[in-house]
Amino acid sequence: MTVDGTVAPGWETVREEFAAFAAAEPNPPEAQLAVRHHGRTVVDLWAGEDTDGATLSGVFSLTKGAAHLVVALLAQEGVLDLERPVSAYWPEFTGHGKERLTVRQLVAHGSGLISVPEGFSYEEIADDAFLAARLAAQEPYWEPGTAYGYHAFVIGALTGEVVRRVTGRSLQEVYEERVRAPYGLDLYMGLPAELEGRWKPVLEMLPTPAQLELLAAGGPLPELLRTAFNWHHEPPMDMVAYANHPKVKALGPASAGGSGTARGVAALYAAAISGLDGRPALLEPATVADVARLHTPGQDRVTSEADHFGLGFETQPAVGPEAFGHCGAAGGNGFADPVTGIAxxxxxxxxxxxxxxxPENGRLTAAVLKVARGL
Structure with missing residues (x-):
């Protein structure tokens, strides 16, 4: 598998690791890797039969990084008070203990509102405003604020409704005006029509026979996991169909409906901690420390992961306690590490x-950090 793109002098080992992974893949991964160091692009690579560095596609929960950056920015500016009850901004968000949930607990996946019993259609799950209205009246799957669990397809709708109540603008609009457009990010919540020519669909996994055996041996999925990922809906959600759905692509739901490139993801995190092209960093050091701080000790009720979230962002144990980011269902990841300046x-x-x-993120991340720590 040919690897294209460039690396800055001194970063050749990252290209070697990326090429080794791509060569070992049984099917073309159609992958992109971008790294910035203190805001400067040092790695810009891609591999696949039908992907280049500018190819846009669905990025699933990498979108959550953009959504939670908006929340962190508004909290930093005092527009949003993380310690206030959600109901202080959103009066309809009451009942079953919801009125006691703080904004901070909501952002850290603590509401228990992971779905509704019947699930959602693709058209419904693409519409954050619809999801917010439906979930505000829903009984949570656990007492709000007493546990946490991954709100896979709805967290952006819930936090986005708080953003809308406090700013009068949707989370997507605030992201576009305050973050994406000023910093020129190739990461969108709602794909502009003029960029359709660069967009290519998400592709299905093509597992090997050994991988199929592992899948078959896994047994039935836990109920909360099925619910959070909308697999309890009839028919169950198909993740590839979701990402490629026209309404998802057009509306850019803030939980998992963004479109972008690896360049855009790296630039998002560089804008957060380092600034870009003469523009200052979006987040102050105290805010960076707060978003990275572990907010959810213990086990995730949905995924069973441990110590899963900071302020909405996922912890990054392979990087360090100061790092924050978010992965995506197809295999991607994005993070910022203020210690090394890596995005x-x-x-x-x-x-x-x-x-x-x-799994290749482990090897790629280790190669990137080894160079950065040696500089």
Missing amino acids: YGYTRRRFGFPGGLA
């Missing part, structure tokens, strides 16, 4: 096995 973006158009954070 990392990795995307896949073809699902990696078994879905979620792809």
Whole structure:
């Protein structure tokens, strides 16, 4: 598998690691890797039969990084008070203990509102305003604020409704006006029509026979996991169909409906901690420390992961306690590490096995950090 793109002098080992991974993949990964160091692009690579550095596609929960950056920015500016009850901004958000939930607990996946019993259609789950109205009246799957669990397809709708109540603008609009457009990010919540020519669909996983055996041996999925990922809906959600759905692409739901490139993901995190092209960093050091701080000790009720979230962002144990970011279902990841100044973006158009954070991120991240720590 040919690897294209460039690396800055001194970063050649990252290209070697990326090429080794791409050569070992049984199917074209259609992957992109971009890294910025203190805001400067040092890695810009891609591999696949139908992908280049500018190819846009669905990035799933990498979108959550953009959404939670908006929340962090508004909290930093005092527009949003994380310690206030959600109901202080959103009066309809009451009942079953919801009125006691703080904004901070909501952003850290603590509401228990992971779905509704019947699930959602593709058209419904693409519409954050619809989701917010429906979930405000829903009984949570656990007492709000007493536990946490991954709100896979609805967290952006819930936090986005708080953003809308406090600013009068949708989370997508605030992101576009305050973050994406000023910093020129190739990461969109709602794909502009003029960029359709650069967009290519997410591709299905093509597991090997050994991987199929592993999938078959996994047994039935836990109920809350099925619910949070909308697999309890009839028919169950198809993740590839979701990402490629026209309404998802057009509306850019803030939980998992963004479109972008690895360049865009890396630039998002560089804008957060380092600034870009003469523009200052979006987040102050105290805010960076707050978003990275562990907010959810213990086990995730949905995914069973431990110590899963900072302020909406996922913890990054392979990087360090100061790092924050978010992965995506097809295998991608994005993170910022203020200690080394690294902003990392990795995307896949073809699902990696078994879905979620792809294992090659460990090797790629280690190669990136080794160079950065040696400089």
